Amino acid sequence: MTSSSDALRSDPAPTPPIPGAGPGLPVVDRVDISDVTFSLEVLHPQMARAARAGQFVIVMTHPEGERVPLTIADFDRDRGTVTLVVQAVGKTTREMQQLCQVGTDLHGMAGPLGVPSTIGSARTVVCVGGGLGVAPVYPQARAFHERGATVIGVLGFRNADLVFWEDKFREVCDELILCTDDGSAGIQGLVTDGLRLALEQHPDVAEVVAIGPPVMMQACAEATRPHGIKTVVSLNPIMVDGTGMCGGCRVRVGDQVRFACVDGPDFDGHAVDFADLRSRLGRYRGEEAQALDHWYHACRRAENAVADDLIPAPTGQGA
Ligand SMILES: Cc1cc2nc3c(=O)[nH]c(=O)nc-3n(C[C@H](O)[C@H](O)[C@H](O)COP(=O)(O)OP(=O)(O)OC[C@H]3O[C@@H](n4cnc5c(N)ncnc54)[C@H](O)[C@@H]3O)c2cc1C
Ligand code: FES
Numbered sequence: 129m130t131s132s133s134d135a136l137r138s139d140p141a142p143t144p145p146i147p148g149a150g151p152g153l154p155v156v157d158r159v160d161i162s163d164v165t166f167s168l169e170v171l172h173p174q175m176a177r178a179a180r181a182g183q184f185v186i187v188m189t190h191p192e193g194e195r196v197p198l199t200i201a202d203f204d205r206d207r208g209t210v211t212l213v214v215q216a217v218g219k220t221t222r223e224m225q226q227l228c229q230v231g232t233d234l235h236g237m238a239g240p241l242g243v244p245s246t247i248g249s250a251r252t253v254v255c256v257g258g259g260l261g262v263a264p265v266y267p268q269a270r271a272f273h274e275r276g277a278t279v280i281g282v283l284g285f286r287n288a289d290l291v292f293w294e295d296k297f298r299e300v301c302d303e304l305i306l307c308t309d310d311g312s313a314g315i316q317g318l319v320t321d322g323l324r325l326a327l328e329q330h331p332d333v334a335e336v337v338a339i340g341p342p343v344m345m346q347a348c349a350e351a352t353r354p355h356g357i358k359t360v361v362s363l364n365p366i367m368v369d370g371t372g373m374c375g376g377c378r379v380r381v382g383d384q385v386r387f388a389c390v391d392g393p394d395f396d397g398h399a400v401d402f403a404d405l406r407s408r409l410g411r412y413r414g415e416e417a418q419a420l421d422h423w424y425h426a427c428r429r430a431e432n433a434v435a436d437d438l439i440p441a442p443t444g445q446g447a
Pocket of ligand 1: 184194195196197198199200201212213214215216217218219220221222260263264363364365366367368393409410413416417420
């Protein structure tokens with residue numbers, strides 16, 4: 129009988145992307161935001177021209193890589209680039225963290241996918257981003273600002289070391305409320321505290337956009353519900369094809385079943401069934417842990433092979 133660790137030992141090591149090889153998409157800039165979060169600016173002029181706030185792409189790092197959905201966190205039509213902000217949480221995103229350096233190519237990027245956010249006629253809006261959700265809410269804040277709305281940004285992080293894109297938000301927000309769990313930057317508290325403060329100070333808020341972990345988006349929707357303020361959230365269910373064919377990204381919104389990849393990812397936060405979303409997100413936890421373990425062992429084997437080449441194995445007596 130073969131144990132799972134025996135099976136893992138015989139698996140091939142990951143294939144790195146080859147800089148400048150083939151029709152790949154060059155990574156032209158990378159910023160390491162924290163130990164686990166990094167941004168990649170990728171050259172893709174057509175994507176940069178077509179992208180709208182709220183859309184996402186499906187990325188393949190290398191030819192054998194898994195396809196992962198990532199929000200278009202920024203796009204620059206003059207530079208012909210799109211920016212992705214990635215949190216290394218599992219096998220593929222950790223592999224991206226390791227392999228995607230400036231000068232390498234992404235193997236593929238499909239998109240822009242999803243329905244662009246509706247930048248409506250609200251005169252005062254609050255854009256709330258929690259943790260990694262700060263990045264995807266940025267294009268919406270900028271789009272509202274360009275449309276002439278008064279934009280109040282509420283950004284939440286665990287501590288001051290994790291704060292990113294504060295300057296970018298200050299450029300497009302009329303007011304910015306920074307929140308940290310430990311009070312090391314801005315006010316001490318969760319984004320819901322910042323949101324409540326914004327609603328107290330601005331009774332004319334007509335729309336709230338909230339992006340972050342499901343529990344955070346749900347809490348924001350509950351904070352606005354008593355006020356009857358339109359609240360848009362961006363859902364991140366597991367996606368496979370991203371084109372409405374597989375059903376993987378099914379979400380419940382009100383009494384309807386919707387596919388987040390083609391009907392969203394933006395939905396009415398007051399109608400989303402967050403419990404269903406959380407339960408579906410956890411369905412493959414065992415397989416995800418196994419894939420990470422598998423990849424980790426492959427990396428260790430590759431490192432050992434390099435070390436064996438550099439330091440010849442001892443020979444002779446006493447070896
Ligand atoms: C529309 C959309 C936009 C997203 N934008 C971003 C982003 O801008 N930055 C970012 O870091 N992450 C984003 N995500 C989440 C990202 O796709 C997952 O973190 C990634 O797929 C995890 O893959 P993994 O192999 O590293 O981790 P795994 O160990 O495979 O998974 C870790 C967790 O990520 C989620 N996940 C796994 N596979 C998928 C999948 N195919 N689709 C969606 N979620 C998955 C699950 O909740 C899982 O528990 C987005 C997801 C969606 C649906
Ligand atoms: S990802 Fe397959 S239907 Fe949405």
